[in-house]
Amino acid sequence: MNIVIVGLNHRTAPIEIREKLCFPAEVVGAALKSLTNDYAVNEAVIISTCNRVEIIGVSDNMEKCAWDTKRFLSDYHSIPLEELDEHLYVHTGADAVKHTFRVAAGLDSMVLGEPQILGQVKDAYGHAVNNNTAGIIINKLSHKAFSVAKRIRTETKIGASAVSISFAAVELAKKIFGELSNKTAMLVGAGEMAELAAKHLLKSGVKKIFVANRTYERAVNMAREFDGTPIMFREFPHHMKEVDIIIASTAAPKFIISPDDIAEAMNERKNKPMFFIDISVPRNIDPLVNNLDNAYVYDIDDLQGVVEANMRERKNEAKEAEAIVLSEIESFHRWVKSLDVVPTIIALRQNLERIGKNELERVVAEFENITDKERKALSSMTTAIINKVLHAPIMHLKKESNGVDGDRLIDVTRRLFDLEDEEAIVKSKKVNED
Amino acid sequence: MSHIFFHITAGLYLVATVVFTVYLFTHRAAIVKTARAVLLAGLATHVATILLRWHEGGRFPTTTLHEVLTLSACIIVAAYGVFLYKYKLEVLGAFVAPFALVMTIAASLLPSEIVPLAPVLESYWLPIHVILAILGNVFFALTCVFGIMYLIQERYLKARKLKGLFFLLPSLDMLDDLSYRCLTYGFPLLTLAMITGAIWSEYSFGSYWMWKHRQVWSLIMWGLYAGLLHGRITSGWRGRKSAKYSIWAFVLLVVTSTIIYVLVGEGHGLIIEGQRH
Numbered sequence: 001m002n003i004v005i006v007g008l009n010h011r012t013a014p015i016e017i018r019e020k021l022c023f024p025a026e027v028v029g030a031a032l033k034s035l036t037n038d039y040a041v042n043e044a045v046i047i048s049t050c051n052r053v054e055i056i057g058v059s060d061n062m063e064k065c066a067w068d069t070k071r072f073l074s075d076y077h078s079i080p081l082e083e084l085d086e087h088l089y090v091h092t093g094a095d096a097v098k099h100t101f102r103v104a105a106g107l108d109s110m111v112l113g114e115p116q117i118l119g120q121v122k123d124a125y126g127h128a129v130n131n132n133t134a135g136i137i138i139n140k141l142s143h144k145a146f147s148v149a150k151r152i153r154t155e156t157k158i159g160a161s162a163v164s165i166s167f168a169a170v171e172l173a174k175k176i177f178g179e180l181s182n183k184t185a186m187l188v189g190a191g192e193m194a195e196l197a198a199k200h201l202l203k204s205g206v207k208k209i210f211v212a213n214r215t216y217e218r219a220v221n222m223a224r225e226f227d228g229t230p231i232m233f234r235e236f237p238h239h240m241k242e243v244d245i246i247i248a249s250t251a252a253p254k255f256i257i258s259p260d261d262i263a264e265a266m267n268e269r270k271n272k273p274m275f276f277i278d279i280s281v282p283r284n285i286d287p288l289v290n291n292l293d294n295a296y297v298y299d300i301d302d303l304q305g306v307v308e309a310n311m312r313e314r315k316n317e318a319k320e321a322e323a324i325v326l327s328e329i330e331s332f333h334r335w336v337k338s339l340d341v342v343p344t345i346i347a348l349r350q351n352l353e354r355i356g357k358n359e360l361e362r363v364v365a366e367f368e369n370i371t372d373k374e375r376k377a378l379s380s381m382t383t384a385i386i387n388k389v390l391h392a393p394i395m396h397l398k399k400e401s402n403g404v405d406g407d408r409l410i411d412v413t414r415r416l417f418d419l420e421d422e423e424a425i426v427k428s429k430k431v432n433e434d
Numbered sequence: 435m436s437h438i439f440f441h442i443t444a445g446l447y448l449v450a451t452v453v454f455t456v457y458l459f460t461h462r463a464a465i466v467k468t469a470r471a472v473l474l475a476g477l478a479t480h481v482a483t484i485l486l487r488w489h490e491g492g493r494f495p496t497t498t499l500h501e502v503l504t505l506s507a508c509i510i511v512a513a514y515g516v517f518l519y520k521y522k523l524e525v526l527g528a529f530v531a532p533f534a535l536v537m538t539i540a541a542s543l544l545p546s547e548i549v550p551l552a553p554v555l556e557s558y559w560l561p562i563h564v565i566l567a568i569l570g571n572v573f574f575a576l577t578c579v580f581g582i583m584y585l586i587q588e589r590y591l592k593a594r595k596l597k598g599l600f601f602l603l604p605s606l607d608m609l610d611d612l613s614y615r616c617l618t619y620g621f622p623l624l625t626l627a628m629i630t631g632a633i634w635s636e637y638s639f640g641s642y643w644m645w646k647h648r649q650v651w652s653l654i655m656w657g658l659y660a661g662l663l664h665g666r667i668t669s670g671w672r673g674r675k676s677a678k679y680s681i682w683a684f685v686l687l688v689v690t691s692t693i694i695y696v697l698v699g700e701g702h703g704l705i706i707e708g709q710r711h
Contacts, residue, residue, distance in 0.1 A: 155463055161601065175600075176591060178607035270670030273606065290592060294673050302594040309596040313461075320462060 003096040006069040007054030013087035023048035039068035043135040047124040104145040113158035158317040161310035166197040168306040181205035186243040189250030212236035241268040248284035255286040341401035356382040436486035446476030447535040454528035480508040491548040496564035500544040507537035525602040559634035567627035573620030578684035580613035581677035648702035
């Protein structure tokens with residue numbers, strides 16, 4: 001049995017191709033059925049997001065599976081294969097496993113380490129389960145991919161730093177204030193970006209928001225949206241002593257907040273830190289404010305710089321994530337290999353023989369004057385029982401392991417007889433080969 | 435026997451310092467785990483060193499500067515353990531490990547013999563006084579360390595160039611708060627150390643206050659830290675200002691203590707004084 005991935009993503013295909021190949025959620029079920037019924041694919045998952053379309057298939061004939069999956073994509077979307085082929089990539093075997101883990105963990109995403117993809121992969125797997133196209137391999141592969149993604153999220157800081165401007169502003173606020181739960185913010189100018197940043201701040205616990213705008217009505221409307229307090233534009237300097245975070249985004253052609261204003265406000269608020277986010281161009285806040293103690297001013301370029309720094313940090317963390325992926329591939333690969341019928345039969349036999357031997361020794365030890373002849377009789381009885389017991393299971397394993405449910409049969413056998421210890425099997429195989 | 439453990443401890447602190455430094459540059463989780471393990475192993479052998487010396491000397495080792503530095507270094511590493519447990523503050527180890535290393539090296543350069551104590555100095559007040567003073571100074575050291583961490587983090591935020599340590603250090607608010615909290619523990623401990631010192635002085639020499647170097651400088655340090663505490667509570671000193679203040683105050687504390695030691699010798703010069711009595 002082998003895993004084959006055929007797909008394309010934002011790196012290999014332009015949006016014109018990606019949108020044509022897209023599988024909306026409501027058609028995935030039918031597509032999966034068609035793929036497994038009409039093509040040489042036993043198990044299948046279809047992952048379709050705006051940046052990628054991928055089909056994970058399982059089959060005993062790798063080449064045919066890859067070819068058929070390509071044909072399916074072309075047939076289903078009525079696009080000639082020649083037009084499609086140059087954008088498609090194919091991963092097989094261990095490579096496919098690695099690719100699946102990397103996709104689930106966001107390591108293959110356009111925004112490195114973004115978390116949404118995991119949810120999308122989970123949905124894709126859900127469709128496969130609902131349509132009975134997820135067999136034992138897809139099941140194990142998917143669950144393993146989820147756990148790898150989770151492990152990477154907890155053990156590395158790949159998702160820790162913000163990679164959008166409004167999130168970066170919130171992160172910075174957290175680095176200054178720690179908790180945001182008892183903080184107050186003020187929007188000076190009610191632009192779209194300010195609104196987005198304010199929403200993020202609210203979600204992170206900011207409890208009170210003032211909104212000042214030249215058109216008072218707009219201030220009132222926006223304030224209503226997040227339970228804030230609208231204030232008259234000319235009033236905003238009087239509120240500066242009570243706010244911790246100020247987001248400026250007016251169309252004013254000059255600075256509207258000066259170092260003198262802030263020095264005064266600082267005095268009144270006993271030097272509690274203030275964070276200024278200036279997303280207006282031209283800038284609204286005099287950059288000299290940043291020179292005051294406990295005042296931090298970030299303009300749009302600074303925030304862009306923060307985003308870039310965070311991206312670099314994510315790339316750094318990604319190295320560690322890739323190492324985790326590699327280590328997990330190995331253990332998955334060992335499991336896939338254990339699904340071979342021959343090692344399973346050997347392990348099954350060794351297991352019973354070990355039990356037989358132990359029991360025989362125990363019994364023999366209880367008799368004081370046992371003769372060689374008696375010992376031999378006991379021994380051959382044990383062997384006979386083992387052979388009789390194993391006869392039918394081994395026959396079925398040999399006969400049915402190449403069938404549709406073969407992998408499941410082998411897996412069940414392993415679990416029933418506690419042959420799960422993959423390490424031990426690999427080791428004992430090595431010993432046998434040596 | 436305690437000597438062997440002392441050297442093992444110093445070696446472990448050296449390794450921990452190196453590994454923590456590597457962590458600062460790589461940010462690798464696996465590396466900080468190793469660094470932490472080495473530093474905590476150092477703490478274990480350190481505690482063993484002190485217990486063995488207690489056993490060997492028959493007296494809790496708080497008499498000579500060698501002993502005081504050893505105990506201080508041990509407590510500061512233990513404090514790291516507490517902060518690690520309470521705040522998950524891994525990066526603190528990168529500051530505490532070199533601190534402990536320098537202190538153990540300094541201790542190893544000083545005479546490490548167990549000094550017999552003149553009968554006139556024997557009193558329960560002595561170890562109580564010394565331990566209170568050590569605890570107070572350890573908290574002042576931590577106030578200084580958090581001050582340093584604050585200044586580093588503030589520099590990144592002011593410069594608007596986020597890299598390196600920025601990602602490892604906690605928020606400015608937390609650093610300022612921890613620095614302040616350590617001050618609020620250190621100051622009463624220093625006060626109590628001075629009171630118990632006076633009681634011990636009365637017990638041994640019949641006078642609470644003898645205008646010795648140590649006493650005078652303790653009073654000056656007490657005034658400095660009282661000033662910092664007062665400024666923080668009433669005048670809104672915070673952040674950069676108090677971080678700098680606490681760093682300079684601690685530097686002064688170390689410098690004056692060193693000078694007094696060079697001038698008058700072990701135990702504020704009282705060990706020799708005690709023998710004369």
